[in-house]
Amino acid sequence: MAADLALDGVGTTPSRAGTGPWRQAGARLLRNRSAMVAAGALVLIALACLLAPLYASAVAHTDPFVSNVSGTTIVNGQEVQVLQQSTEGLGLGVTPIGPTWDPGHYLLGADNQGRDVMARLLYGGRNSLLIGLSAALLCCALATVLGVVAGYFGGWIDSILSRCFDVIWAFPVYLLAICLSVVLLTSGLHVGPIHLDAGSLAMPVVIIALIYVPYVARPLRGQVMALRGKDFLHAAVGIGAGDARVMWREVLPNVLPTVVVFLPLMTALNMLTESALSFLSVGVQSPDASWGTIINDGLALLYSRPMITISAGLFVALTAVALNVFGDGVRDALDPNARLRGGA
Amino acid sequence: MLLDVQDLRVRFGSFTAVDGLSFSVRQGEVLGIVGESGSGKSVSMMGLLGLIRTPGAEISGKVTFRGRDLLALKDREMRAIRGKEIAMIFQDPMTALTPVYTVGWQIAEQIRAHEKVSRSEARKRAIGLLEEVGIPAPGKRVDAYPHEFSGGMRQRAVIAMALSCSPALLIADEPTTALDVTTQAQILDLMRRLRDDHGSAIVMITHDMGVVSETADQVLVMYGGRAVERGPRQAVFHHPRHPYTWGLLDSVPRVGGPRVRRLATIPGTPGASTGGGCPFADRCAHRHAACDEAPPLVGTDHLDACWLPAEERTR
């Protein structure tokens, strides 16, 4: 409808000497206030997590990976035990100190091993963000290759790939991830040239990336199939271009916007999945930490020191919100009518 | 005078799509509005019917229909007129109908929105309308879904729907552009016949001079949101007065006569010149100093908006 009212670019100075669609999309994204706020929040979080070692050594003066069960710290000028006698219930056991709101001394309190929660959150954030992003990149890369090949060639290649997607996707997502994690965590993955240790961070990355491949590949395949009938493809084939060349030069640039839209959304989704897996103890393994493991750690202390679980969950939630809002902005910028659901 | 438009202006922020358009339509008359894409022809019609929903759109002027100013009406009052006294059909028949309801249901919906009629009565009328527009087996087709009709048939169904309440005015926005030439001829025939049978006036928006020459009584040529020439069909086609009209008529290939090496075109690209002068100035071969000021539409029966003196109006 906007087309026949000739409203494209209304109210803006018309761009004369051809700005490419990517640059126009970029301009639209920059104008989107909520997306920019979200991007800013993401940068801040990422920065804070990257500077985790700085925080740990320079600000909090702790090593968040070393137990500090019998250590002491300064609260309100007084020296106190990090793990204190529990005053709840029967008075047995120890309870770590709660939030002191003092960046130098256990800002958000200690966990049950006397470690500084805030420092652990920042370190954990590195892993959560890293895994989420890597898994999203791997997933999108794989899905693009498979989706384009399936959609372009059709026939039996498409049949096999589509059936594989169906099987993986029919397997309830979390179940598949848990199954794979349970199995691979006992002794790692050794397939041909790929050797992954059980405790390696690459394990959750690979598992999470694999299970979401059908989610991204199916819409891409649908898009490619719709493109197959288009004239510009016939033209390319007509001038003698080989399949690989056509896929690389003609098909790929057309599906790229969809992939770009998927990236932030998949990062959020993968991050949430990783935290769920870590929560179930089948994701990131100790001594590594992630926001999911911290949520899990905090459960035992949920009623006495809720801040541990709450803060970790808030970090996950806020990052996911920022990624989703940013992802929406990217989608609005690239194509206001983007359709990302898979074909039937 | 059925419809009298005076100084219609439609603005979207700083962009003026329709800049002071005036024309009128009599009972039973066919007005052909010609112009390129972006000349404001569709926007002006949608504006006067209150169909522009873009936020920030400003519509001003005076549109008198059967004695009432349409632009001053509240939305509820306008709704009673839309579909009942003024109907509008659009360019692409393939997407004009809601895909999940049968054609008969959609026609009946329009009837029952304006008249107190029972469902069965409305359905009977729908069948009658489908027959009138030349759709075979109307009794069966009334229960068919839009995607089961071909393009030409769909446009006929859309026309049937538009005429279901016998409107006094039918606005057709490029009704044949999306159809092949044979179907085009059939649809135009149909519209002419219906005009004779129902007595409705028609405003036919098109970019195709051929269509105008066949069907219109009056012709309005638009460029850059303004009317540049207006008058009876014969006069405009045989004695055109505006350089743009000359360009339009020249660019239609002739069947007879000497063979031309190159088809004539109007130099430059569509889009009104900025700067407040004549919108056609950028592309006009006869541009001179006076053209920095926009010429008014002047004349009696046959009007034009151009500064050129009468002697130079030869092609």
Next chain:
Amino acid sequence: MLGYITKRFGAAILVLFAISVLVFLIFFATPGVDPAARIAGKNADPATLAQVRASFGLDEPLPIQYAMMMKHLFITHDLTSFVNRGVMVIPQIIDAIPITLSLVVGAAVIWMVLGVVMGTLAGAMRGTLVDPLVMLLGVFGVSLPVYWLGEVVNLITQKELHDSVFSWVPPLGYVPFSQSPGQWALHLLFPWLTLALLYAGIYARLLRGELINALNEDYVRTARAKGLSERRILIKHALRCSLIPIVSLFGLDFGALVGGAALLTEVVFGLPGVGKLTYQALQNLDLPVIMGTVLYAAFFVVLANAVVDVLYARLDPRVRHAA
């Protein structure tokens, strides 16, 4: 039509078979992994390992092991748990189904109502404050980790505000409907709300997008030109067309949830449904139970896929003739 159904049926069986093989392979045939070690535990001695291998027939060739398991599951119906000796798998699953159904159906009703209302409001009132507000709620719903939200809800209702605002909230667990409908609903209230929040967010966002697209379509313009009221256009034309992808997605999500995808919610709220059963089986590496629950889950997903395909044809006339 019959041929189509048979083909679908055949494809579904194939997918289920593939999934059973996949599960089997994951647990029994991943390279570099010894199933006996996983069943016996990480630090078992060679004697225990040998014993485990013998008693579970793990020395047999893989296809035989697979065939044996399938036979127990489908033919003799006497598949027993590896961990809880003697407890049969299928009755365990059947006992857990009503709990999962109670959770999922209740949550589904809530999230659909919430999602449709929120999505319609946001789409119809675009440009006003309602739209971004509703969408923000939606984004939060999608971004909160479900299990974390559940734990926080528990924290608030069971501990922090248990003495004041939430004193009426019962302890975690499940009460069968036949025993006490009131308690059944009360125990399920917060699980319903927690699970529904996530999905309401997803559906509200999706519906809003679809509705906005629909409102820009030509057929809406035609409807306006017909003189119909905005409300009628919104509900009978735009919404009706936008709901088609919503309904099909709902079918898929509902199928997955009935199959046990709500396992995190069940674990957090202590509801002994199929999800919790699966989770415990995975923790104990109780392979027969895992096999049973995974196949049960996959069955529902495949069934839901097929139902959705058929439903789609009913809802969208354009697809009917293409099938």
